[in-house]
Amino acid sequence: MAEPEGSIGAKTVVRGTLKGTGAVKVSGQLEGRVEIDDAFEVNSEAQVDAEVHAKSVRLEGCCRGSVHAQRLILGAGGFMAGEAVVEEFQVEEGARWGGRLRMKLDLPSGVESA
Amino acid sequence: MSKTFIGPSLTVEGDVEGEDELVIAGTVRGARVQGKEVLVEKGGQVEASVEADSLRVSGRVQGNANARARVELAAEGQMEGDVRAPRVVLADGARFKGHIETGIE
Numbered sequence: 001m002a003e004p005e006g007s008i009g010a011k012t013v014v015r016g017t018l019k020g021t022g023a024v025k026v027s028g029q030l031e032g033r034v035e036i037d038d039a040f041e042v043n044s045e046a047q048v049d050a051e052v053h054a055k056s057v058r059l060e061g062c063c064r065g066s067v068h069a070q071r072l073i074l075g076a077g078g079f080m081a082g083e084a085v086v087e088e089f090q091v092e093e094g095a096r097w098g099g100r101l102r103m104k105l106d107l108p109s110g111v112e113s114a
Numbered sequence: 115m116s117k118t119f120i121g122p123s124l125t126v127e128g129d130v131e132g133e134d135e136l137v138i139a140g141t142v143r144g145a146r147v148q149g150k151e152v153l154v155e156k157g158g159q160v161e162a163s164v165e166a167d168s169l170r171v172s173g174r175v176q177g178n179a180n181a182r183a184r185v186e187l188a189a190e191g192q193m194e195g196d197v198r199a200p201r202v203v204l205a206d207g208a209r210f211k212g213h214i215e216t217g218i219e
Binding site: 004006007008009011013016018019021028 | 140
């Protein structure tokens with residue numbers, strides 16, 4: 001990740017809506033809602049309880065709530081509980097997942113979605 | 115010391131609280147902003163009460179400020195609210211509306 005537009009330090013709590021353009025990295029706590037058009041990264045000690053809308057999301061820490069992104073990467077230390085609505089999903093070994101995954105995809109003809 | 119940075123294109127509608135160095139170049143609109151050293155950079159806007167060890171404002175602050183050590187309003191800074199800190203600096207050219215209380219011995 002290039003130098004982010006925003007970063008939340010390990011000893012900081014943000015409660016509310018964070019929005020804008022540019023990448024954001026969280027090492028502290030964030031509660032509420034995130035609306036950014038770039039990468040959103042949750043570091044290993046971080047805790048996010050939020051509805052997250054971003055272009056891409058990488059979780060090395062804990063996220064509860066929902067993720068809406070083109071791409072979600074759940075890193076080895078990542079924990080996600082909630083719902084993810086994504087186009088691409090990647091899970092690394094060691095990650096923990098508890099929730100629901102919905103992928104936006106075009107089904108082959110003749111296949112009905114569940 | 116870890117750092118929190120709100121870039122120019124970011125807005126927080128809510129509170130930012132903690133013990134980090136807090137640099138605001140974007141916008142924070144809420145009830146409370148708290149950090150160890152709080153810097154409101156040129157172009158940065160805060161609409162909230164601010165609590166810090168020290169506060170330096172080169173942007174705009176609307177809200178009361180309470181600092182344990184120092185508040186500095188730089189020449190390009192603008193502030194509306196009451197300031198309470200043992201040391202207060204208003205640079206030549208700074209805009210300020212409110213009360214200042216340093217306390218007396």
